[in-house]
Amino acid sequence: MSAEQTVEGLARELSSYLDSSRVNQVRRAYYYAEQAHEGQKRRSGEPYVTHPLAVASILADLRLDHQSLMAAMLHDVIEDTGIPKEALSDQFGESVADLVDGVSKLTQIEFRSRAEAQAENFQKMTLAMARDIRVILVKLADRLHNMRTLGPLPFAKRQRIATETLDIYAPIANRLGMHSICTELEDLGFSSLYPMRSRYISKAVAKLRGSHQEIIQEIRGRLEEKLAERGLPGRIMGREKHLNSIYNKMKFKQKSFHEIMDVYAFRIITDTEDDCYRILGAVHSLYKPLPGRFKDYIAMPKANGYQSLHTTLFGMHVNIEIQIRTEEMEHIANNGIAAHWMYKNDQSNIISVNQKRVDRWVKGLMEMRERADDSLEFIEHVKVDLFPDEIYVFTPKGKIMELPSGATPIDFAYAIHTDIGNASVACRINRNLASLSQPLQSGQTVEIITAPGARPNPAWLGFVVTGKARSSIRHVLKHQKRTESLELGKTLLKKSLNGFGQKLGDIKDAQIEAVVRHNQVQSFDDLLSEIGLGNRMAYLVARQLVSGAGSDNQDTGADLEQGGDGYRRAPVTIRGTEGLLVRFAQCCKPIPGDPVVGVMDFGNGMLIHSDTCERLPESDEARSRLTHLKWAKDITDEFSVELRVELERQRGVIAEVASAVAKADGNIERINVEEQNARLGIVSLVVHVNGRRHLARVMRRIRNIRAVTHISRIRH
Template sequence: MPTIDALAERLKTYLDNHHINVVRRAFYYAEQAHEGQYRQSGEPYITHPLAVANLLADLQLDHQCLAAAMLHDVIEDTGIPKDALSSQFGESIAELVDGVSKLTQIEFKSKAEAQAENFQKMTLAMAKDIRVILVKLADRLHNMRTLGPLKPEKRRRIATETLDIYAPIANRLGIHTMCVELEDLGFQAMFPMRAKYIQEAVRKLRGTHYEIIEEIKHKLEGKLKERGLSVRIQGREKHLHSIYQKMKAKRRSFHDIMDVYAFRIITDSVDSCYRTLGVVHGMYKPVPGRFKDYIALPKANGYQSIHTTLFGSHVNIEIQIRTEEMDKVANSGIAAHWVYKSATSDLADNQQMRAQKWVKDLMELRERADDSLEFIEHVKIDLFPDEIYIFTPKGRIMELPGGATPVDFAYAIHTDIGNSTVACRINKHLASLSMPLKSGQTVEIITAPGAKPNPGWLNFVVTGKAKSNIRHYLKQQRQSESRELGRRLLKKNLQAFGKRLDDINEQHKEKVLKHNQASSFDRLLEEIGLGSRMAYIVARQLVSDGEPTESHDMEYREDDNKPSLMVEGADGQVLNLAHCCKPIPGDPIVGVINRGAGLMIHSETCDKIKKFLHDPEHCIHLTWAKNITDEFSVALRVEVERQRGVIAEIASAVTMADGNIEKINVEEQNARLSVVSLIIKVQGRIHLARVMRRLRHLLAVTSISRVKH
């Protein structure tokens, strides 16, 4: 069992006596506070904080972090307030303990909302001081090591939580050693039998592979020494969870995955890494497409190494080449910032900056997300990055997750660039915005001042940043559109009562707002535009002299001389064309208010709205604005005599009349006639008449009609 004296002895390698004494004091304070408390295993509770501190000492973390590890359960389990810790150990340690205590209270229950809410709290704690999550990860790792006495269902719940949340965070922060152990322990708790079989198979295989591994290692050492390179070679073990994941993902057998010999070569400098690569490629032929240079292009979590796979004698050899410092950073990740803080380390600083940027991005996602579920959906994408590296035209490198598109790239550069994207060039050639990018491509984004995000982008973007920004923009746009529509609807209804909006005094507006429980007049207008409130009722409340009510005793004068509401098109989110009757400019139209969805524009002759036609609460008469340039879909039914080339003639006639065919379908009616169903884009009734006239002039056409469902 570890003791405080043994820990203090270990700490002498990198901490001074004053700092070690702070850690000792924290231990004795915690020991006293937890007096009489025991773990499920029956051990005194203090063994847990001491074990957590030992795990953080493995990462060589600072004295404040170690003291917080000793005290991390004091606030929650013993009732000692934060102020008491602050006066004893200082503000920094008290803040760390408080942050970890708040995280300990988080239970990632199976309910998605609870899990999402709690993840938001974790993000806030990380943003304050990222060491909070390091203490929490060590706490979780020791709990995973001591899961034995717990009930099976509780073990599975904690294991699921570990694999879903904590192991990915450890990976994202670059703490490889912790991530691997959390994954393996989580896997063993979730699937004990599968883990047992894989473990047994690995043990058997290790014995048969031992001689081959030693032979390859001896050859590598000899050749590198011959070239004057000072290196350290380690055999690399594959971990249970990663073996299982590869078997599942690649649908390959255990022996296929394990038939690879893995080595790590650790050198003294970056220059030696590349010289070592030259030597190993001279000894064995490299496997095409299996070379990755993470030294020149580090992973998102700061990991650096050269990876290559070689053809050995009937076996594949996987090799990683890195410097001593890269090896420490690969294992310790962000903790390397504190390891190297006594000396200057670009690698560690780089790691710290990456971690801070990630947490900053998390905070931005949190602000933009509508709710916690949307937030965790975005975060989970960013927690499992399979990176690709894309170049800007000026040579800057951007890291993106696999499957990212030019739109993701645009948002990664800047939100405003993403919002105003209209096209892109990939390797100087125009390309689709939805095309998945590949590592090494150069992407140029083309923007336009008035451009705005397309809702369709949500179907193909993969990064959390792109998704949250597109959703945020569309939400803002929807609010703006619904507010404008609400204002127009209210003005029209007030006009029918013989009033204008300017005639209503602020005091009466406030009464109406209070009655409708709306936070502001703009919010009330939004609700009217979305159809959640009736413009007719709000107008009546605004013109009434007394308290606002829902009664129908006001006189409403529908005056035919008053202008109807003007429609300039229907490409927005709260002004929509009905699919049933597909109205186009020139058709007499009415608007039917759909609760929560805005105004649906129907043709006056549409069967679906006959019951609403004379109801001012649900229906409003509309007119088309002049000079509309939008295109509208129209369905046509064309009966033709069956003959060769008739479809080409129809397509040509529509094109000659400046129409655009969206969809065409041919059905055989009998041996002599066929029916052609067309959906075409036109600018209005006059344009449609011109298209239909062209089609009637075709000899094969026997009849033509517009379809209104």
């Protein structure tokens, strides 16, 4: 081993920020691990102890505390050498033993499948993080060194570890704000899974960087000149684009390699917060800022403590992305939550406002763990805390779905698959039936119940938040409306033709074509669709078909009345489940068994009213346009009816009413109690029934309650 890979090399590095007694404790942990792992080799043939030493070195780069470094040295001792936790506790203290035990437990988690890994094991990891966040920091460093040394492993094992890294460990590093570790894990995982793609992108980046060197140098030079001119301190760094990030943008955002690489990225690191804003003013005076692309994460830091100013400028015929931050913000941005331990031994004892923010965040994690009844509740809190603009919910198989805040089960269903969204009829949230419009919360498990033949409801457009759900629903509804308007139009036209003693099959093609031309539509289907939508009268089209196109130019009220009479002899049969274009009026709430008529609603199909509804037109001409309907015999669907119940007020009477409805197989949709006086009350309730007979049964049950004095059906 070279001097840099020895414990003494590490000790020299540690002495830059740890006192000698703590450095000695880390050294002692190394010698203990060396003895425990004696005789064990890595796949590469090196002594096993080189691995824990390398893990400790990664954490030393993060300037982590001595206990984390000791745990790094000892992290495989419990699992690989049979030494119990108690022995470590005696030797190194309880905190270090707990850390080692936590890391061992995480290592024992078997990610059998991606779905299982994402749900159950993410919970375990989050819980370990909540008890002591350093457990996950040691585990991430362990995984990073394993990824750096994957080479000697068999192909299948390399693939499994790389997949697990991209699915589990890189996202956790990202959530903790540890940008440096996250990007290295992603790039190592990507090059292991896709070596050819990785090499290709890597070569393309190197080639492009060479050809763009002049532009990069010129932009950097101008930025440096501007800072010097204004007397502002700042070092300017070029920002590298990472291979995995380039690949994902090409794959998921459908961007070309050159589109991604045509953005020039720089980071300016300065001394104080005040300097950040001064530098922002300076760069905006040099190049034009792009509107809507400025973000102030200094005034409003991200939940994990990240702070920086982001702006995008347009200059030199290219876009220039610039991040401006202080040295301390740079530490936080690269090392995230690990920065919590960075300055603990700094003699100046300066802990910035941002440092306190990270302290509070970690403390908040601990408190949430104590308050949460179970891991799911805890995850919900952590996720909301980390990502206020996103929610994370689980599928029943444990896959994590990321959705925007305010998303509903319908958004979730479409996120899984368009067909599942289209066929959704109900959902379970954490195994309990719930409304499809209910906004989801992070940590919930959502199950969508589908039914063959089910179709999207237009009301869904009122609450979905994702673009995918909205466009899918609109697409299906458009198609559905067309299909239904065709069917309804054909039914209404056939009934009107019956009134003239004709059948649609008897009408000659030439006559149909003439009527289509006369009505100035593209096809006969379009004409049928117009009838179904209520834009044309079936009776008039029927008369044109029977007597020849154009003969209806001098229509009179008498003609309409006569046509109407013919039409009344053949009422249209309805089932009540026709879909978008046959709807029930809310004013009279008709149910199967009620005499009903249809009113064609311009552009929206047919609205069904009870034939005694006060809102029906009174003139003879308008009445002649009503479509007389009859109910199909075997209707099983539920319809809502409003009832008014007058009763004497006494304890438990509302429960009696609800029980009576249930005994008659009715469902209460809504119940409202109005106080008339101290002795009497009025209850209005909306009940679901499947027809007049069922309604009579429900009303009889309610009437039999002793306290009920009167019951009636409300028709507004």
